[in-house]
Amino acid sequence: MRHIRNFSIIAHIDHGKSTLADRLIQYAGLVDQRQFRDQILDTMDIERERGITIKSQSVSLPYTSRHGESFELNLIDTPGHVDFSYEVSRALASCEGVLLLVDAAQGVEAQTVANLYAALEHNLEIIPVINKIDLPSADIERVKEEIEAELGLDAEEALLCSAKEGIGIEDIFEAIISRIPPPKGRPEEPLAALIYDAHYDTFRGTIVSCRIFNGCVKPGDVIRLMSTGVTYKVEEVGYFRLNRVAQKELVAGEVGYIIAGIKTVGDTRIGDTITLDANPASAPLPGFKEVKPMVFSSLYPIAADDYQALTDALEKYKLNDAALIYQKDSSAALGHGFRCGFLGLLHLEIVQERLEREYNQSIIMTIPSVQYRFLLRNGEYVVVDNPQYYPDPAAIEKSEEPYVRATILIPERSMGAVMNLCLERRGVNIKFVYPTPKRIEITAELPLAEIIYDFYDKLKTVTQGYGSFDYEFIGYRDSDLVKLDILVNGEKVDALSLMVHRDRARSRALQICERLKEEIPRQLFKIAIQGAVGGQIIARSTISPFRKDVTAKCYGGDITRKRKLLEKQKMGKKRMKMVGSVEIPQTAFVAVLKSEHE
Amino acid sequence: MNNEQLPGLYIHVPFCGSRCLYCDFYSETDTALIPAWLQALEQEARIYKNQCSAFDTLYIGGGTPTVLENAALGSVFECVNRHFNVSADAEITVEANPQDLTPEKLRILKACGVNRISVGVQSFNAQDLHFLQRRHSVAEALRALELIRSCGFTTLGIDLMYGLPEQTVEGWLATLAHAVTFQPEHISCYQLTVADGTRLAELFREGTVALPDEHEGAVFFMVTAQFLEQHGYVHYEISNFALGESNRSRHNQKYWHHVPYLGLGPAAHSFQCGCRWWNHKSIQRYCQELAAGRLPISGAEVLTEEQLHLEALSLGLRTAAGVDLLPLYQNQHVASLLPKLLESEYAQIIQGRLIPTRKGFLVADRLARALM
Numbered sequence: 001m002r003h004i005r006n007f008s009i010i011a012h013i014d015h016g017k018s019t020l021a022d023r024l025i026q027y028a029g030l031v032d033q034r035q036f037r038d039q040i041l042d043t044m045d046i047e048r049e050r051g052i053t054i055k056s057q058s059v060s061l062p063y064t065s066r067h068g069e070s071f072e073l074n075l076i077d078t079p080g081h082v083d084f085s086y087e088v089s090r091a092l093a094s095c096e097g098v099l100l101l102v103d104a105a106q107g108v109e110a111q112t113v114a115n116l117y118a119a120l121e122h123n124l125e126i127i128p129v130i131n132k133i134d135l136p137s138a139d140i141e142r143v144k145e146e147i148e149a150e151l152g153l154d155a156e157e158a159l160l161c162s163a164k165e166g167i168g169i170e171d172i173f174e175a176i177i178s179r180i181p182p183p184k185g186r187p188e189e190p191l192a193a194l195i196y197d198a199h200y201d202t203f204r205g206t207i208v209s210c211r212i213f214n215g216c217v218k219p220g221d222v223i224r225l226m227s228t229g230v231t232y233k234v235e236e237v238g239y240f241r242l243n244r245v246a247q248k249e250l251v252a253g254e255v256g257y258i259i260a261g262i263k264t265v266g267d268t269r270i271g272d273t274i275t276l277d278a279n280p281a282s283a284p285l286p287g288f289k290e291v292k293p294m295v296f297s298s299l300y301p302i303a304a305d306d307y308q309a310l311t312d313a314l315e316k317y318k319l320n321d322a323a324l325i326y327q328k329d330s331s332a333a334l335g336h337g338f339r340c341g342f343l344g345l346l347h348l349e350i351v352q353e354r355l356e357r358e359y360n361q362s363i364i365m366t367i368p369s370v371q372y373r374f375l376l377r378n379g380e381y382v383v384v385d386n387p388q389y390y391p392d393p394a395a396i397e398k399s400e401e402p403y404v405r406a407t408i409l410i411p412e413r414s415m416g417a418v419m420n421l422c423l424e425r426r427g428v429n430i431k432f433v434y435p436t437p438k439r440i441e442i443t444a445e446l447p448l449a450e451i452i453y454d455f456y457d458k459l460k461t462v463t464q465g466y467g468s469f470d471y472e473f474i475g476y477r478d479s480d481l482v483k484l485d486i487l488v489n490g491e492k493v494d495a496l497s498l499m500v501h502r503d504r505a506r507s508r509a510l511q512i513c514e515r516l517k518e519e520i521p522r523q524l525f526k527i528a529i530q531g532a533v534g535g536q537i538i539a540r541s542t543i544s545p546f547r548k549d550v551t552a553k554c555y556g557g558d559i560t561r562k563r564k565l566l567e568k569q570k571m572g573k574k575r576m577k578m579v580g581s582v583e584i585p586q587t588a589f590v591a592v593l594k595s596e597h598e
Numbered sequence: 599m600n601n602e603q604l605p606g607l608y609i610h611v612p613f614c615g616s617r618c619l620y621c622d623f624y625s626e627t628d629t630a631l632i633p634a635w636l637q638a639l640e641q642e643a644r645i646y647k648n649q650c651s652a653f654d655t656l657y658i659g660g661g662t663p664t665v666l667e668n669a670a671l672g673s674v675f676e677c678v679n680r681h682f683n684v685s686a687d688a689e690i691t692v693e694a695n696p697q698d699l700t701p702e703k704l705r706i707l708k709a710c711g712v713n714r715i716s717v718g719v720q721s722f723n724a725q726d727l728h729f730l731q732r733r734h735s736v737a738e739a740l741r742a743l744e745l746i747r748s749c750g751f752t753t754l755g756i757d758l759m760y761g762l763p764e765q766t767v768e769g770w771l772a773t774l775a776h777a778v779t780f781q782p783e784h785i786s787c788y789q790l791t792v793a794d795g796t797r798l799a800e801l802f803r804e805g806t807v808a809l810p811d812e813h814e815g816a817v818f819f820m821v822t823a824q825f826l827e828q829h830g831y832v833h834y835e836i837s838n839f840a841l842g843e844s845n846r847s848r849h850n851q852k853y854w855h856h857v858p859y860l861g862l863g864p865a866a867h868s869f870q871c872g873c874r875w876w877n878h879k880s881i882q883r884y885c886q887e888l889a890a891g892r893l894p895i896s897g898a899e900v901l902t903e904e905q906l907h908l909e910a911l912s913l914g915l916r917t918a919a920g921v922d923l924l925p926l927y928q929n930q931h932v933a934s935l936l937p938k939l940l941e942s943e944y945a946q947i948i949q950g951r952l953i954p955t956r957k958g959f960l961v962a963d964r965l966a967r968a969l970m
Contacts, residue, residue: 523964523968524938524939524942524944524961524964524965524968525938525942546812546961546964547812547813547816547960547961548812548813548815548816548819548960548961549812549960549961549962549963549964550836550916550959550960550961550962550963550964551791551836551962551963552788552789552790552791552836552837553788553791553837554836554853554854554913554916555850555853556608556853556861556866556867556876557865557867557876559853559867559874559909559913560867560874560876560899562909562912563905563908563909563912566908566912566966566967566970567905567908569967569970570908570970573967573970578931581934581935581938
């Protein structure tokens with residue numbers, strides 16, 4: 001165990017986390033130049049494109065120190081978004097230390113601070129690393145001052161590197177072995193392994209990523225997942241290099257994988273403890289909680305014929321994403337589909353994008369909703385996350401919506417704008433403290449519905465990117481809710497309905513009418529778009545019809561050209577939904593999701 | 599497909615005295631290439647003569663066929679007559695530029711059996727002609743039209759353009775009024791369109807030229823149709839008007855009704871048995887291929903039933919003949935749309951056909967899109 005180090009890299013977005021990981025992997029000799037590609041741990045296209053990490057990935061790096069000692073360094077890469085904060089916390093719980101990466105030009109930023117707090121919560125050794133020192137705009141002295149003043153860390157201990165240029169990489173390895181403590185743990189005690197992630201493999205089933213805290217596990221052992229009590233027989237254990245490398249056993253202090261015939265990722269719970277069935281640990285490792293979906297939306301195939309294909313795609317997708325839940329749903333406008341629950345809006349976008357790209361599905365998603373609670377006059381409580389099941393208004397005694405406590409970290413100068421944002425979003429009990437000079441931590445109680453759409457984007461905008469926030473659910477509160485319906489040429493498009501606070505109904509309705517006006521192309525007939533609450537029209541917009549749309553000449557070559565254009569339009573039409581005689585493009589449904597846009 | 603009708607023969611004369619600002623038809627101004635082209639045309643006709651020999655329309659277009667010297671023009675007809683059988687009552691059209699028409703040339707055309715002259719007048723306004731970079735003047739146009747009539751041609755076609763920069767609706771109506779004084783049997787009115795690769799496209803991109811917007815374009819279209827209808831013309835295709843049913847262009851209608859046609863010359867298109875092919879858009883290449891004993895075909899497509907249907911729909915909706923109603927009911931969305939189309943006066947149903955109204959003509963592309 002003396003020769004093991006478990007660590008993670010944490011950083012503000014774009015400060016070079018993936019590049020540093022790439023460099024460490026290269027330095028350790030796991031890949032040769034030929035196999036190498038950038039962002040090697042981010043295996044999904046969507047991760048590479050957005051430059052974010054969605055799934056945790058681990059890799060064991062063999063390293064021989066300057067003194068000739070051999071080490072096994074386990075790098076646990078973590079996702080970087082508030083939707084996945086629980087996954088991050090479990091990954092951090094599996095480490096003894098972190099590299100806290102700071103951009104030499106940008107300096108300390110909001111996520112750096114938030115990440116530092118997360119690491120401190122787990123009592124991790126923190127090694128500040130100033131990256132991108134090769135940049136002409138690098139200002140190492142200023143960044144060191146910020147590290148001292150804003151992070152409260154000893155800047156003298158900060159390492160300097162350029163991951164891009166490969167400068168200072170060996171120093172980082174040496175610091176990892178000298179400053180991060182080796183893992184503690186008792187191999188002789190009953191097995192206690194923390195699940196920090198799980199992936200699905202077509203041939204092997206679920207590959208569980210775990211950190212062994214106590215005991216050991218080997219093929220043939222019967223393991224038990226402590227939260228569910230289900231047992232499995234271990235088929236294989238091993239380390240992550242870039243591929244899996246089977247080992248005889250995994251012992252206390254190590255990080256690796258277990259394959260045990262677990263059918264789907266959904267059969268495992270991140271944060272759960274694995275123990276031996278025959279000799280179980282007395283208590284699970286601390287920190288386990290069930291991750292519950294917070295945001296709900298329905299998902300429909302664009303062409304009704306594709307329902308079965310979508311069903312299959314969702315089933316397959318679900319194998320690898322335990323956080324997604326879904327059940328059958330149907331809509332008058334959109335036909336058969338699924339009601340889905342997501343961790344947050346990013347999670348929703350990821351699911352949508354991956355279904356479209358990796359599973360070739362053309363889908364429409366409805367406006368995301370939170371779960372509302374209604375007390376009916378007959379004394380019954382109902383929970384509704386789908387506007388289709390909004391109770392008869394006459395039967396509602398009172399309505400309630402979920403609230404969260406948001407913690408927002410911002411530079412002092414953004415104070416006014418962020419306070420306004422909180423008030424605009426119906427925030428209450430707004431308080432603030434100064435954790436360090438010039439930096440403010442605001443806490444506010446906000447309706448969850450107000451933050452799921454675009455709160456984070458807004459916060460980023462008003463703080464020029466320096467704001468970060470986190471939230472926790474605090475319970476349901478009374479609220480004055482209404483159901484807002486959207487009508488296209490008098491026909492209700494149920495997929496566009498939403499539940500909303502009465503005070504926000506009109507502005508949301510106007511917004512949606514305007515967005516639809518921008519997104520629905522002009523057609524042969526005039527299109528009236530209306531927003532209505534309980535039969536009363538509260539907003540409207542109109543799309544005028546085409547006056548002229550005709551090609552002047554059509555001879556010889558024009559005919560082929562024209563037909564090709566029609567064929568293209570015919571393909572495009574498959575991505576349209578007909579509501580009455582109106583063609584609504586998929587983009588219109590998507591645009592409505594991106595609620596506010598100024 | 600309409601295989602019961604005799605096919606039409608088209609000959610592309612790829613030469614012009616000068617290039618007009620807006621035109622994207624294939625042509626060259628180097629008249630030195632004419633002998634080689636004529637020789638290649640002879641070759642091409644010889645290859646096709648055994649496959650399709652009988653035609654009831656002949657259309658010599660371009661380019662500008664009338665830039666050919668009288669002798670060359672005569673050779674084109676000799677070539678056609680040597681290899682093909684053009685029926686005695688055939689419609690034989692030649693496109694003409696007003697400047698080129700001399701009594702001698704018209705006499706030769708008449709002698710060759712031409713019974714329809716289609717004159718590219720474009721406008722009776724000097725400013726418009728200057729903008730379009732036409733070779734001819736207003737006076738030359740007037741002289742040519744009188745000459746055609748005096749030479750005894752019974753079918754005269756005039757091509758005009760609207761929606762030009764600076765053109766007003768009144769100015770356009772004046773051009774139309776001028777045109778009808780000659781009682782032409784046929785009038786084509788095209789809205790000026792920006793085609794890729796033309797000088798006009800460049801000017802348009804640079805922002806030097808502003809064209810009418812959708813609403814102004816619609817007004818031009820409507821006044822054109824109203825004016826010509828008042829003067830006895832039948833609006834039988836988006837841009838085409840005939841003085842009475844019998845004066846419709848028989849040849850052009852073949853394009854719109856999937857009747858077979860054979861096109862000879864560079865860039866010419868042909869259609870037969872559900873197959874469409876087109877020649878190289880280069881005189882040099884055209885001549886090379888034929889010199890080597892090969893057909894100068896640049897591309898071809900075999901149309902599927904679905905593609906034929908799509909074409910029939912989009913072409914049909916551009917004509918007063920409309921489209922067959924029955925197939926439309928096979929698509930549920932389309933069927934449910936039909937009552938709305940009738941109610942909004944985009945179309946009417948006459949004898950089992952969906953016939954676009956004038957308002958429907960204006961959005962013919964959109965109608966096709968909605969009905970496919």
